[in-house]
Amino acid sequence: MRCVIARFPFDLTKSGVLESMKGVKPEEVSGASVIIGRRTYPVKQVGQVLTRQDRRDFSAGEVLRAMTQLGFTCRDDPRAAAPTRPLSAYQEASAMLGASTTV
Numbered sequence: 001m002r003c004v005i006a007r008f009p010f011d012l013t014k015s016g017v018l019e020s021m022k023g024v025k026p027e028e029v030s031g032a033s034v035i036i037g038r039r040t041y042p043v044k045q046v047g048q049v050l051t052r053q054d055r056r057d058f059s060a061g062e063v064l065r066a067m068t069q070l071g072f073t074c075r076d077d078p079r080a081a082a083p084t085r086p087l088s089a090y091q092e093a094s095a096m097l098g099a100s101t102t103v
Contacts, residue, residue, distance in 0.1 A: 003066040005051050006058035012050065014070045020049055032060050035073040043067075043074070 002011050021036045024045075032043040044055045047063035064074050087095065 001066075001069060003062075003069065005047060005062045005066060006053055008051070008053075010051060010066075012066060012070060014072070017046075017050065017067070017070060017072070021046065024049055031077045032064055033075045034064070034067045035075070040075075 001013065002009055004010070018037060021039075021041065024041070026039050026041045027045050029040055029042050033040045034043055034046050035041075036046070043060040043063045046067065047053070047058050047060075048055050050063075051058065068074050
């Protein structure tokens, strides 16, 4: 499949991605990730290995889009998915007035 990452076209296949990532030790995931085989890799690490470009040259969204189209399971930033407790009416009113919301 042809995809554009950092303004450069790449012909990627699922088997090619699996082969490229074979033997690559996953770094700690702190943002979006891709599951390749049985391992979870940070999106930027996958993009760097596949494109041989610096991580600053492409966005995580470009790599996520390509990996999703190839059929890999992608996960968004785990920190953003943390459930938050809704504020009570008292806490909401206090926040609007600029007071502390701890009770």
